[in-house]
Amino acid sequence: MITFRVMKPTDLPFFMHLMDMVGWGMTPQDYDRILRFSPTGCFIASENNQDLGMVATTNYGTIAWIGNLVVQPETRGKGIGAALMQHAIDHLVSKGTKAIRLDGVQAAVPLYRRLGFKDEYWSLRHTGTATHHTTDCTPMKPEDLDAVSKLDKQVFKDDRRHVIEYFYELYPELCYTAWENDKLVGYIMAKEGASNTKIGPWVAEPGHPCAEKLLYSVMNQRVGGEIWVGTPEGNKLSVAILEKLGFVPHPSSLRMCYGDSSIRENVEYTYGLGGPDKG
Ligand SMILES: CC(C)(COP(=O)(O)OP(=O)(O)OC[C@H]1O[C@@H](n2cnc3c(N)ncnc32)[C@H](O)[C@@H]1OP(=O)(O)O)[C@@H](O)C(=O)NCCC(=O)NCCS
Known part of the structure; x- marks a missing residue:
């Protein structure tokens, strides 16, 4: 069974492992910032004591963001990404957030649409x-x-x-x-x-x-x-x-x-x- 727990400072090695794998250029400094501003809003999905993926939220009060969604490659396609997203959405909704936004890579857009996210515009790089x-x-x-x-x-x-x-x-x-x-x-x-x-x-x-x-x-x-x-x-x-x-x-x-x-x-x-x- 997949379980979720709140990310802690000691999860830095898992965070860096996932971020280095996807090449988003995140640093330990980013981890410090993520946990500082969202100490109870970033989650790890695990099964049998094995960490499988993570998601982070940044909540400004009315608007919040979801980011850093990554699942270990060998366990993708089994619903873990969707479950992490739902966990993050439920957390933010329970805090009274009115609008949740994200910048989705094109491969993940169908997943986000299934979860109820609506397209806004292209975010250029x-x-x-x-x-x-x-x-x-x-x-x-x-x-x-x-x-x-x-x-x-x-x-x-x-x-x-x-x-x-x-x-x-x-x-x-x-x-x-x-x-x-x-x-x-x-x-x-x-x-x-x-x-x-x-x-x-x-x-x-x-x-x-x-x-x-x-x-x-x-x-x-x-x-x-x-x-x-x-x-x-x-x-x-x-x-x-x-x-x-x-x-x-x-x-x-x-x-x-x-x-x-x-x-x-x-x-x-x-x-x-x-x-x-x-x-
Ligand atoms: C996106 C990601 C977290 C999904 O995790 P997952 O556990 O496989 O997700 P689920 O099993 O719940 O859903 C699979 C959906 O993920 C999306 N997906 C599939 N391959 C993907 C990939 N290489 N990159 C991004 N999204 C992908 C698809 O929308 C897929 O839906 P489909 O089954 O209709 O094709 C995972 O593919 C991943 O870690 N990708 C690399 C990091 C990334 O791109 N994160 C999203 C940034 S916005």
């Missing part, structure tokens, strides 16, 4: 090499966090200040803001993945020239390194910036929603997602 550019964006300061969190909530439609603060503390040199007459018009944050720098959230007023300059600010910190960006397909300007800079597209994921899909982020402001597993 690009990587490129960081090159140096002139930019006038300002390094983010601790006193900017109020304004950044406020703009982020307007765009994301839920409060992720705790996540913003966490990443700011870890990578302050990868966080920038853009201002116009003392008004925050954009900001960018980034973090280190296993082999690249992952952009996001990257937020700016629609069509504002600061969007491109914010990206430059991060690239200038990592010249020669690989940069990863996830973008909602509705943000055409982000795609145009990335193409102009020679970024290459990778297979897209499908953004899907379970529950109240009317609570959705403003894609015109969203140049870069916070992350495929957490929005």
Whole structure:
């Protein structure tokens, strides 16, 4: 019989085993973040004391995310992935979450549709090499966090200040803001993945020239390194910036929603997602 248990810090080796296998570039730092913000919302499926798969949730209150669904290859196709997903959905629904979202790889989309998720849009992926550019964006300061969190909530439609603060503390040199007459018009944050720098959230007023300059600010910190960006397909300007800079597209994921899909982020402001597993 399949049983489920809450993931614990001691499950790090199993998490890294699964993540290295699927090559999503997750690090022990990601595990720390996942458990810190969701200490009772990440689950392992086991049978006869053998760990078979995992799923993680990130709950912002009204909106939540499901990510990191992986089952050991030798036990796939037996319903374990679906059972893990249902366990995660039940957990989030019991907490009062109104909308559950995910970025699904194309092979897993039929599974998510069967579980009640509805298609929203393509979530694009690009990587490129960081090159140096002139930019006038300002390094983010601790006193900017109020304004950044406020703009982020307007765009994301839920409060992720705790996540913003966490990443700011870890990578302050990868966080920038853009201002116009003392008004925050954009900001960018980034973090280190296993082999690249992952952009996001990257937020700016629609069509504002600061969007491109914010990206430059991060690239200038990592010249020669690989940069990863996830973008909602509705943000055409982000795609145009990335193409102009020679970024290459990778297979897209499908953004899907379970529950109240009317609570959705403003894609015109969203140049870069916070992350495929957490929005
Ligand atoms: C997705 C995954 C967790 C499903 O686990 P599972 O235990 O095989 O799932 P179930 O037996 O409940 O359901 C099988 C469904 O998984 C999906 N699936 C099958 N192969 C897959 C693959 N290589 N990658 C992703 N999804 C796959 C299909 O929708 C399949 O449905 P089908 O039977 O109609 O073809 C598993 O295939 C996996 O670990 N894949 C690699 C990691 C991954 O892609 N995770 C999803 C990220 S969004």
